[in-house]
Amino acid sequence: MTSEIFAFPSLQEFIVILGMLAATYSTRLIGWLVLRNRPVSPTTQRVLDAAPGCVMISIVAPAFMTTNVVTLVTLAATVLVAFRVNLAWTILFAVGFNALLQTFL
Incomplete structure (x- = not known):
């Protein structure tokens, strides 16, 4: 019996990954192309800095639409941790x- 640790994504999964990549990268690229020769106000700069984070939230948000207790507990705990530590530690x-929860519950 062999078990695979790594499996290549299906074509549909690969297309979704490419779509997320394009959405995430385009927020920066479009902002840079449109505003590259113009002075930017601090408010505009904050909006541009927040855009990639908004895209990442849209990727994670569907996880909140589950009835899986482990996922919901993890999401709630992660939100609490995110207020205390930086992004790397939160992830x-x-x-x-x-x-841990998947293993023991």
Whole structure:
């Protein structure tokens, strides 16, 4: 019996990944192309800085539409942790906590 640790994505998954990549990258690229020769106000700069984060939230948001208790507990705990630590630690916590819950529940 062999178990695969890594599997290539299906064509549909690959297209979705490319779509997310295009959406995330285009927010920066379009903003840069439109505003590259213009002075930018601090408010506009804050909007441009927030755009990639908004795209990432749209990727994670569907996880909130689940009835899986492990996922909901992980999301709630991650939101609380996100108020205390930086993004890298938040991601590490979310992955580790979810793995722990998936293993023992």
